[in-house]
Amino acid sequence: MPGPDITRPKSKRAANFSLLLKYAIWAGAAVALLTQPFAGRAAWNPPPPQSQSTQPGASSSPPAASTQQPSPDETGTFVIRKDVDEVLLHASVVDDKQHIVTDLDKNDFSVFEDGKPQTIVSFHHEDIPVAMGIVIDNSGSMREKRSKVNQAALNLVRSSNPQDEVFVVNFNDEYYLDQDFTNDLLKLKEALEKIDAKGGTALYEAVVASAENFRYAKLERKVLFVVTDGEDNASRETLEQAVKQLQGENGPSVYAIGILGDEEHPKRARRALEIIAQRTGGIAFFPTTLDQVDEISRQVAHDIRNQYTIGYKPTNPRSSGGFRAIRIEARAKGHTKLVVRTKSGYYAGTQPAASGAK
Numbered sequence: 001m002p003g004p005d006i007t008r009p010k011s012k013r014a015a016n017f018s019l020l021l022k023y024a025i026w027a028g029a030a031v032a033l034l035t036q037p038f039a040g041r042a043a044w045n046p047p048p049p050q051s052q053s054t055q056p057g058a059s060s061s062p063p064a065a066s067t068q069q070p071s072p073d074e075t076g077t078f079v080i081r082k083d084v085d086e087v088l089l090h091a092s093v094v095d096d097k098q099h100i101v102t103d104l105d106k107n108d109f110s111v112f113e114d115g116k117p118q119t120i121v122s123f124h125h126e127d128i129p130v131a132m133g134i135v136i137d138n139s140g141s142m143r144e145k146r147s148k149v150n151q152a153a154l155n156l157v158r159s160s161n162p163q164d165e166v167f168v169v170n171f172n173d174e175y176y177l178d179q180d181f182t183n184d185l186l187k188l189k190e191a192l193e194k195i196d197a198k199g200g201t202a203l204y205e206a207v208v209a210s211a212e213n214f215r216y217a218k219l220e221r222k223v224l225f226v227v228t229d230g231e232d233n234a235s236r237e238t239l240e241q242a243v244k245q246l247q248g249e250n251g252p253s254v255y256a257i258g259i260l261g262d263e264e265h266p267k268r269a270r271r272a273l274e275i276i277a278q279r280t281g282g283i284a285f286f287p288t289t290l291d292q293v294d295e296i297s298r299q300v301a302h303d304i305r306n307q308y309t310i311g312y313k314p315t316n317p318r319s320s321g322g323f324r325a326i327r328i329e330a331r332a333k334g335h336t337k338l339v340v341r342t343k344s345g346y347y348a349g350t351q352p353a354a355s356g357a358k
Contacts, residue, residue: 089281089312090221104308112327112329130164132222135224135226137171138171139229143197145290150193153227160305164219178192204232207246223254247280254277255284256283258285322347
């Protein structure tokens with residue numbers, strides 16, 4: 001014998017109550033949505049990366065390309081294409097007066113992996129477009145600083161290659177992808193103006209999530225431009241965990257600006273930014289005044305546009321995995337002492353990936 005029908009109200013009063021309950025639930029959801037800051041702007045949670053193995057014997061690599069020369073894609077943008085077994089390094093060279101050196105050729109460079117010399121198989125010194133992430137601290141202490149910081153970020157884009165593809169992440173104790181890849185200056189300006197300065201500083205999580213977004217980049221070279229005024233106090237990741245994520249085989253160079261005049265622990269904050277930048281081949285800057293941020297942003301653009309791209313095939317197969325320490329030396333006539341800046345190493349067979357902490 002069939003049981004009673006529990007899906008249909010048994011009386012008019014019950015039907016009215018059911019209708020009232022549905023309306024209350026709908027109204028509550030609408031109010032919650034309308035009271036969120038920047039309606040429709042939820043905290044960014046990048047999708048998990050495709051399955052990759054970082055164990056020895058496994059390798060994740062893009063398909064081999066037919067040429068190693070810069071060549072235009074279907075949009076006319078010039079990109080660097082590399083062989084499947086090739087490791088690409090992006091390097092800046094300065095002399096003993098800290099002037100950028102731009103007149104070197106392939107034979108002036110020597111590359112070492114784990115102390116062993118490597119054969120350079122490709123060499124470029126062109127102003128190739130980059131994929132860039134602008135990652136700006138939006139915590140409460142940044143409220144009075146954001147206007148000048150935003151202007152500096154826009155001037156970075158103006159001073160860069162016009163074919164660069166740029167995205168914007170604002171962060172406090174959450175991180176928000178407020179503009180995905182574009183070279184539309186107006187869209188970038190609108191994203192930077194989404195200021196809700198409050199909360200803590202989840203710097204490490206924001207940087208790692210931003211690096212993960214490069215999986216969708218069409219361009220080979222990758223850069224993060226990070227501005228913060230304090231120490232990370234909200235991430236669930238440690239500094240070392242974040243750096244390891246950034247040191248994937250094709251990880252970004254990080255250029256960081258630390259506005260640390262009011263920071264409670266300036267030495268710790270400074271050291272963290274120095275480690276992130278040094279290990280990824282970027283630079284950490286520590287302006288003494290807010291007005292210096294704009295000048296620094298233009299310096300970063302100049303540095304990026306004058307880098308050398310050096311490719312080699314490791315004598316130790318990438319399939320064996322593990323961390324590889326990198327060193328590049330440069331010697332040339334007319335230069336007494338040259339210093340080459342590039343990433344300090346990489347984890348073979350891995351790409352930057354978010355930790356899934358959020």
